[in-house]
Amino acid sequence: GQSLEQPSEVTAVEGAIVQINCTYQTSGFYGLSWYQQHDGGAPTFLSYNALDGLEETGRFSSFLSRSDSYGYLLLQELQMKDSASYFCAVRSFSNTNAGKSTFGDGTTLTVKP
Amino acid sequence: NAGVTQTPKFRILKIGQSMTLQCTQDMNHNYMYWYRQDPGMGLKLIYYSVGAGITDKGEVPNGYNVSRSTTEDFPLRLELAAPSQTSVYFCASLGGEARYNEQFFGPGTRLTVL
Numbered sequence: 165g166q167s168l169e170q171p172s173e174v175t176a177v178e179g180a181i182v183q184i185n186c187t188y189q190t191s192g193f194y195g196l197s198w199y200q201q202h203d204g205g206a207p208t209f210l211s212y213n214a215l216d217g218l219e220e221t222g223r224f225s226s227f228l229s230r231s232d233s234y235g236y237l238l239l240q241e242l243q244m245k246d247s248a249s250y251f252c253a254v255r256s257f258s259n260t261n262a263g264k265s266t267f268g269d270g271t272t273l274t275v276k277p
Numbered sequence: 278n279a280g281v282t283q284t285p286k287f288r289i290l291k292i293g294q295s296m297t298l299q300c301t302q303d304m305n306h307n308y309m310y311w312y313r314q315d316p317g318m319g320l321k322l323i324y325y326s327v328g329a330g331i332t333d334k335g336e337v338p339n340g341y342n343v344s345r346s347t348t349e350d351f352p353l354r355l356e357l358a359a360p361s362q363t364s365v366y367f368c369a370s371l372g373g374e375a376r377y378n379e380q381f382f383g384p385g386t387r388l389t390v391l
Contacts, residue, residue, distance in 0.1 A: 194378055195378055197378045197379070197380075199380075205384075206367060206382040206383065206384055206385055207320070207367070207369075207380075207382050208382070209379040209380065209381075212378045212379065214378070251319060251320065253380075255371075255378055262327065263308050263325060263327040263333075264322065264325060264333070264335065265310055265322055265325065265335075265380070266322065266336075267312075267319050267320040267321075267322075268319060269318060269319035270318075270319045
């Protein structure tokens with residue numbers, strides 16, 4: 165099976181940098197994705213790491229290390245609007261459940277003034 | 278493109294009633310997913326489909342059924358509603374250009390079973 169673990173809550177102040185970690189127990193997956201979800205809204209895609217290393221998209225960066233079964237999402241220059249839940253996710257390419265998607269339980273980020 | 282659409286947006290069911298949650302995507306995506314999200318929790322996969330005519334169970338399939346007769350539509354059927362099925366249901370799709378692994382989500386259906 166696949167399981168992903170994230171911290172349940174993180175708090176930071178406006179303008180700061182915050183890192184949200186994701187550790188996983190899975191094999192045979194395409195890569196690690198990150199999604200953002202505001203209260204009452206649908207998840208939206210943020211970032212994807214197919215290979216080990218850092219991917220940067222504006223204020224957001226994501227990192228993957230397959231050897232350590234670990235990834236993280238880095239948010240810089242935090243803004244109040246970044247207060248949301250963040251989910252890591254994988255999608256399997258195994259023969260038995262190709263395409264199956266698994267999400268972590270999410271990390272609630274609160275940005276304070 | 279409208280993306281992924283879901284109907285209805287809200288629904289209240291009585292215990293034992295049945296209903297179908299509709300999901301349609303106009304992006305010609307092969308992969309489609311149904312998730313449920315309980316308050317303050319993550320997304321749990323109910324069923325998924327890798328293409329028309331192919332469906333498979335996710336983590337929490339009990340009490341639900343799906344079909345995928347066309348690429349565009351992926352309805353979710355609740356046969357005998359139970360209070361434990363009170364949740365927000367999200368449908369998502371993922372396309373052939375899946376190298377970015379981006380799932381596109383619909384706006385969700387908020388279901389209450391009383």
